[in-house]
Amino acid sequence: MPETGFKLPEMAVLVVLMAETDGISNPELKERYGLKLDGGSRTKLNGLKLVESRKQGRAFVHTLTDAGWARMAEMIETGIPVPSGSAGAMSRALLAGLRRFLSRTGQRPADFFHPGSDAVPDMAPDTAPGTVEEAAASAGPPPAEADVTERIRAAYTELAPRPGARVGLARLRPLLGGFTRDEVDRALKGMIHLPEVSIVPENNQKTLTPEDRAAAVVIGDQDKHLISIGAR
Secondary structure (H helix, E strand, O other): OOOOOOOHHHHHHHHHHHHOOOOEEHHHHHHHHOOOOOHHHHHHHHHOOOEEEEEEOOEEEEEEOHHHHHHHHHHHHHOOOOOOHHHHHHHHHHHHHHHHHHHHHOOOHHHHHOOOOOOOOOOOOOOOOOHHHHHHHHHOOOHHHHHHHHHHHHHHHHHOOOOOOOEEHHHHHHHOOOOOHHHHHHHHHHHOOOOOEEEEOOOOHHHOOHHHHHHOEEEOOEEEOEEEEOOO
16 A cells, blocks of 8 residues: 555545535535544644635535645555555546546546536436436536537637547637637636547647647646547
């Protein structure tokens, strides 16, 4: 088991905060996961600047900091300690799959868990299987965001020699006139969840021009310079 300097409950809290990107209160932490973050552990993680804890009403709400995201990215790569037995085997398999995905796509944990994304609502006991997913799919993005997304797709098709080829955002952005930078960035960040879309950094940073750097979209804590869109 890799040595991290954290007790297993502290490590579990860090993983939960990575998944609960918008923060979670002590009562929610206890109710959903059977965990708590108080006393020496809270002081420790706050002191290491990995977790920010703020008082909201009578409870603390905990959020992973940028340093916390960076530490989690490092530990996903090097190995997160997990318990023994079947629970540990399941955790190791899931973490290995996450590590392969991040390596293959050039993304980071913050891209995968996507801070600020809407949570899937709890399914009522009498809800038919698939109802929540079908409703979410049929709803689609807000009209304005859908317009930007379709314009990005059209611009990509115009520039890419084939579906799935990588196109620089510096070439793409000039074709998106009529939309603000914020609108385009929001749409790009939303598109990373689509299975046919990949937005990644340029591996060889020395080849980047000032235009490439200026056109990058920041997702998580990393500049992304290239987009590829496969066939739907």
